[in-house]
Amino acid sequence: MGDDDIIEVKDLEHAFNDVEAVRGISFSVRRGEIFSFLGPNGAGKSTTINILTTLLPIQRGAVQVAGYDLAREPERVRESIGIVFQDEVLDRDLTVWETMEFHGRLYSIPRDERRRRIDGMLAVVELEAKRDVRTKNLSGGMKRRLEIARGLMTRPEVLFLDEPTQGLDPQTRLRMWDYIRQVNAAGTTIFLTTHYMDEADMLSDRISIIDHGRIVITGTPEELKNTLGKDVIYLETGDDAKAREALRGVLEIRSITESPRGLSITISSDGSHCLPGIVERVRDAGIEIMSVNLKKPTMDDVFVHYTGKELRDTGA
Ligand SMILES: Nc1ncnc2c1ncn2[C@@H]1O[C@H](COP(=O)(O)OP(=O)(O)O)[C@@H](O)[C@H]1O
Ligand SMILES: [Mg+2]
Structure with missing residues (x-):
């Protein structure tokens, strides 16, 4: 385990009877980063998170x-982490404040410190005005925010978030990303799963794409996109x-085709x-350039390339 690694996983496997949910994965998460598992439904994301958070053996x-062996010191691991589950786990009849208070007591945080942290965390997720509202009367986004605030109450070194924005509307998702970034900037390592x-692209320092219980590739969002070698330059010229x-x-040019928007040059x-x-070469040949455009692959392209999800969905 490297000094700067806060999670290290080696050859992890997990089966539910004859369903092999996780088929031998290895990866590490660096202290302070936002690390994501990106994968389709059923890929094994929740199973992995549930093992790492001691919920599954x-x-x-x-x-x-966080420096502890999961098999030998699960309670140490538990003390070092915070969790937000894929499915909402809130007591519907408790208020926002009671939810936090209950959790703080569960972890034996002394009263004054507990109250300070509750105020602080509710401020971060902007739920102070809702402190006396029962959780059943909160919107989906507010419930998620409350779960994040609760998960952070114990000042964990790592916060695990399983599909934190699933089912939220686009605006609420954007705000949720802000909260996650804020929490991360304050020093908490984030491990999240998402489909x-x-x-994954916007939030992560590094991403592992997981499919069928296996990691197919790991890297920064930029690295993943660059592996496709399919950047396209659009060039409108006078000739x-x-x-x-x-x-x-030119070595890096894979192909050139003429399109209505000018030349379409695929780069390897x-x-x-x-x-x-490329611009210099064309200019040096005395050819006028009217416009230049660079299109890099998106994370969608990367995902489809490495999981073939689109093909699978159409039954191919
Ligand atoms: N408790 C369980 N019992 C049986 N099979 C399960 C259970 N939990 C998950 N699985 C199966 O394991 C595989 C991985 O599931 P999961 O880890 O939930 O994937 P993801 O979170 O990526 O959608 C799926 O095939 C799923 O049906
Ligand atoms: Mg899941």
Whole structure:
């Protein structure tokens, strides 16, 4: 385990009877980062989170969280983490404040400290005005925020969030991302799972794409997009045929086609690095350039490339 790793997972496997939910995954999470598991439904995300948070027993493999071995010191691990489950777990008849108070007592946080933390956390998630409202009367987004505030009450080193924005409207999702970033900026490592590609892209320092219980690739959002080698440069020139001629032999160019928007040039590496050279070449050949556009693959493209989800959905 590297010094800066707060979670280390080695060869983790988990089966529910004959369903192999997790099939030998290894990864580590660095202290202070936002790390995401991105994968389709049934990929094994919740199973992994449930093992890491001690809710499921560890069947095979080795896990360390916050310096503790999961199999040997599960209670130590539990003290170091906060969890927000995929499915809402709130007592419907407790108020917002009572929910926090109850949790603080459960963890034996002394009274004054408890009250301070409740006020502080409710401020972070902007629920102070709702403190006396019963949870059954909160909106979906407010419930999630309350669960995050509760998960953070024990000042965990790592906060686990299983599909934190599932079912929320787009605006509430954006705000939820802000809360998550805020919590992270205050020093908490975040491990989250999501099936939303934009969410993983916007929030994460690093992402593992998981499918069928296996990790298919890990990297920063940029790294993942660059692995596709499918950046496209659109070039509008005064003479497309001549420009095409001028670009002959450029190593990074995979193909050039003429389109209504000018030349469409597919790049086999990072397009942003090739762009200046390509523009220069065309200019040097005395050809006018009217517009330049770079389109990089999106996280959707990455996801489809590595999971083939689209094909599978159409039964192919
Ligand atoms: N308690 C359980 N009993 C039996 N099978 C389960 C159970 N929990 C999950 N599974 C199965 O394990 C696989 C992974 O599920 P899960 O970890 O919930 O995936 P995800 O969170 O990525 O959607 C799925 O095939 C799911 O049906
Ligand atoms: Mg899940």
